[in-house]
Amino acid sequence: MYVAVKGGEKAIDAAHRLLSEERRGDTTVPELSLEQISGQLTLGVDRVMNEGSIYDRELAALAMKQARGDLIEAIFLARAARTTLARFGYTEAVDTSAMQIRRRISAAFKDIPGGQILGATFDYTHRLLDADFDKTPAGVADVSLPRNMPKVLGLLEAEGLIEQSRPSTTTPSDVTQTPTSFPMPRDERLQSLARGDEGFLLSLAYSTQRGYGRTHPFAGEIRLGEVEVEFTPEELGFPIVIGEVTLTECEMINQFKGAADVPPQFTRGYGLGFGQCERKAMAMALVDRSLRAGELGEERIAPAQDEEFVISHCDNVQATGFVEHLKLPHYVDFQAELGLLRQLRTESVAVQEAAE
Amino acid sequence: MSEAITANPSHDRARNFRSILDAASHPGRIYAFVPHAPLGSGLSPEAATVALTLCDFLTPVWLCENFSTPATEHYLRFHIGAPLTRKANEAAFAFCDVASGVPDLAQFSKGTHELPDLSATIVLQVPQMLSDVGVRLKGPGIKNEHQFAAAALGGDFWRQMQVARRDFPLGIDVILVGPGAIAAIPRSTQILLLENA
Amino acid sequence: MRILALSAWNDIRDRGDFLCLIVCAVIRPPETGLVMLRGRMGGSGDAFNFGEATVTRCAVRSAKGHEGHAYVMGRNHAHAQTAAICDALMQDETYAARIKSLVLNPLAEILEGKKRLTAQKAAKTQVDFFTLVRGENE
Numbered sequence: 001m002y003v004a005v006k007g008g009e010k011a012i013d014a015a016h017r018l019l020s021e022e023r024r025g026d027t028t029v030p031e032l033s034l035e036q037i038s039g040q041l042t043l044g045v046d047r048v049m050n051e052g053s054i055y056d057r058e059l060a061a062l063a064m065k066q067a068r069g070d071l072i073e074a075i076f077l078a079r080a081a082r083t084t085l086a087r088f089g090y091t092e093a094v095d096t097s098a099m100q101i102r103r104r105i106s107a108a109f110k111d112i113p114g115g116q117i118l119g120a121t122f123d124y125t126h127r128l129l130d131a132d133f134d135k136t137p138a139g140v141a142d143v144s145l146p147r148n149m150p151k152v153l154g155l156l157e158a159e160g161l162i163e164q165s166r167p168s169t170t171t172p173s174d175v176t177q178t179p180t181s182f183p184m185p186r187d188e189r190l191q192s193l194a195r196g197d198e199g200f201l202l203s204l205a206y207s208t209q210r211g212y213g214r215t216h217p218f219a220g221e222i223r224l225g226e227v228e229v230e231f232t233p234e235e236l237g238f239p240i241v242i243g244e245v246t247l248t249e250c251e252m253i254n255q256f257k258g259a260a261d262v263p264p265q266f267t268r269g270y271g272l273g274f275g276q277c278e279r280k281a282m283a284m285a286l287v288d289r290s291l292r293a294g295e296l297g298e299e300r301i302a303p304a305q306d307e308e309f310v311i312s313h314c315d316n317v318q319a320t321g322f323v324e325h326l327k328l329p330h331y332v333d334f335q336a337e338l339g340l341l342r343q344l345r346t347e348s349v350a351v352q353e354a355a356e
Numbered sequence: 357m358s359e360a361i362t363a364n365p366s367h368d369r370a371r372n373f374r375s376i377l378d379a380a381s382h383p384g385r386i387y388a389f390v391p392h393a394p395l396g397s398g399l400s401p402e403a404a405t406v407a408l409t410l411c412d413f414l415t416p417v418w419l420c421e422n423f424s425t426p427a428t429e430h431y432l433r434f435h436i437g438a439p440l441t442r443k444a445n446e447a448a449f450a451f452c453d454v455a456s457g458v459p460d461l462a463q464f465s466k467g468t469h470e471l472p473d474l475s476a477t478i479v480l481q482v483p484q485m486l487s488d489v490g491v492r493l494k495g496p497g498i499k500n501e502h503q504f505a506a507a508a509l510g511g512d513f514w515r516q517m518q519v520a521r522r523d524f525p526l527g528i529d530v531i532l533v534g535p536g537a538i539a540a541i542p543r544s545t546q547i548l549l550l551e552n553a
Numbered sequence: 554m555r556i557l558a559l560s561a562w563n564d565i566r567d568r569g570d571f572l573c574l575i576v577c578a579v580i581r582p583p584e585t586g587l588v589m590l591r592g593r594m595g596g597s598g599d600a601f602n603f604g605e606a607t608v609t610r611c612a613v614r615s616a617k618g619h620e621g622h623a624y625v626m627g628r629n630h631a632h633a634q635t636a637a638i639c640d641a642l643m644q645d646e647t648y649a650a651r652i653k654s655l656v657l658n659p660l661a662e663i664l665e666g667k668k669r670l671t672a673q674k675a676a677k678t679q680v681d682f683f684t685l686v687r688g689e690n691e
Binding site for chain 1: 554555558559584585586587588589590591592593594595596597598599600601602603604605606607608610612622624625626627628668669670671672673674675676677678679680682
Binding site: 234 | 439
């Protein structure tokens with residue numbers, strides 16, 4: 001039971017002032033700028049955009065600064081900012097095959113059309129903390145990458161070795177507009193996973209690799225780069241390019257599966273996110289595949305296959321809302337518990353004395 | 357001011373929303389309604405303001421014959437992005453000019469038992485509204501009874517309204533706009549015609 | 554329109570200052586909102602919604618009655634308004650050629666240059682794998 005408590009405005013004001021002071025810290029030290037945060041803590045900003053579900057670097061950088069680096073607090077701020085803006089509509093589906101590639105790898109095939117492009121990655125660093133960041137400028141090749149970098153999974157598709165990925169004409173659901181219920185269609189799951197907590201999804205993905213669900217995955221392709229965004233305003237009636245977004249896309253190739261009428265084929269998992277978010281995109285793809293258990297006739301035995309468990313708990317704003325609500329006054333409730341406990345103890349003592 | 361939206365659209369929109377909310381909370385009571393809508397809608401400024409306040413790109417809009425002009429359709433698409441529909445039962449909002457006759461209320465969606473709120477809201481543009489005369493309204497939001505009348509809305513309309521609320525909680529909700537004024541009759545309101553007295 | 558939406562505001566402002574001197578009636582002042590982005594499962598399958606982006610839109614009408622519309626990602630009102638003015642004026646023969654040569658073409662070149670540099674830097678990180686065959690060097 002929640003008790004309405006009055007008063008405390010002065011204390012709250014004082015708390016906010018103290019918060020501001022601690023946020024700023026030592027005033028002899030230069031204050032952080034949003035450009036610094038966006039430009040140098042880029043991947044943190046990417047995460048806030050992803051889970052805050054709003055692509056706006058400056059806004060996400062401000063959220064990070066205001067939240068003093070607490071990313072889930074920043075994500076909360078970003079989600080709240082979303083609610084103050086009117087929605088104009090839905091974009092055309094982005095075409096990741098036309099992406100301007102900055103990084104593109106496949107662990108399934110060594111030689112792929114367009115090549116393996118490492119891009120800017122931590123993968124081959126030795127993870128040694130080093131205060132002297134190397135400031136050598138990046139090299140520039142004489143030739144650009146080929147403009148056309150076809151999808152790796154297209155190669156498998158062409159040979160019929162992997163399930164096809166073909167669009168139907170149905171309009172996707174939107175979990176931000178209509179209440180969800182289980183079982184969920186895959187489009188709603190992917191939307192939920194896209195804004196889901198990276199840590200939670202990472203652990204679930206890890207669990208699928210450790211035997212909690214047998215998907216046996218390969219990273220078919222991971223690509224990072226810019227794609228153009230097209231939108232059709234009602235008043236114009238035709239699509240226009242409104243800008244571009246940086247996206248990370250991951251396609252996982254999973255265990256083959258056959259049915260009575262379908263020969264064995266590889267199955268797919270898909271991950272997509274804002275900015276450079278490889279770990280998130282990979283985890284999303286593994287969990288996506290895992291949650292397709294029903295559709296693929298697999299027995300659900302692992303937590304990562306439990307749709308209600310995964311989707312109900314993957315939103316960190318919802319999660320922290322409920323966990324942190326425990327800080328609200330529960331005085332009356334607790335007094336009741338205390339009263340009950342005392343009574344039980346009295347009864348228990350009385351019973352023991354009677355027995356002696 | 358030309359066609360531009362007002363200087364402080366958020367505040368104006370919030371005030372307009374508040375007026376609509378007050379009207380729906382006190383059925384039949386006529387509230388002052390200050391329109392804030394760019395010109396050129398083909399609707400009255402008050403009706404256009406209701407459209408701008410309540411409609412968006414997810415609410416299909418149906419227009420009565422008088423209002424089905426290219427200018428009005430362009431206006432709604434441009435300022436609101438509202439999808440337009442010719443199928444009355446698909447409409448979330450219907451805009452009707454009673455000067456062209458009272459619409460057939462049965463053609464609009466009354467919602468479903470699972471989601472009664474998926475019904476249509478009918479916005480009626482009337483020349484004038486009056487209190488203390490006309491039909492008697494009873495129900496939630498009304499102390500005892502309230503009398504309400506609007507020009508061009510006669511027995512036929514009110515009988516239709518009585519029929520529409522028979523499947524409560526399914527039903528339609530009506531917003532009435534006149535010059536500088538707004539009133540509302542949600543489905544929860546009981547309508548007593550003079551002959552039922 | 555595409556060039557203006559993709560270009561950085563600083564680049565546009567440097568070249569398009571004069572655009573704001575041309576009087577246009579504002580039909581819709583710059584307004585920031587959101588669009589929901591859609592992707593496709595497997596990159597080519599059914600669409601799904603995966604997150605929103607801020608967008609600013611603006612609409613103007615030139616003195617000659619041409620309507621200009623702009624939708625630009627981000628929250629920059631000046632960017633959207635300039636793009637709308639440009640869209641209106643591009644429909645006017647007296648301005649179109651000049652705007653193309655003074656604004657659009659240079660911006661397109663800047664965009665092209667940025668893309669080329671990005672592609673060249675990425676290409677520098679291209680891997681040439683060698684398969685090691687055991688026993689080859691024995």
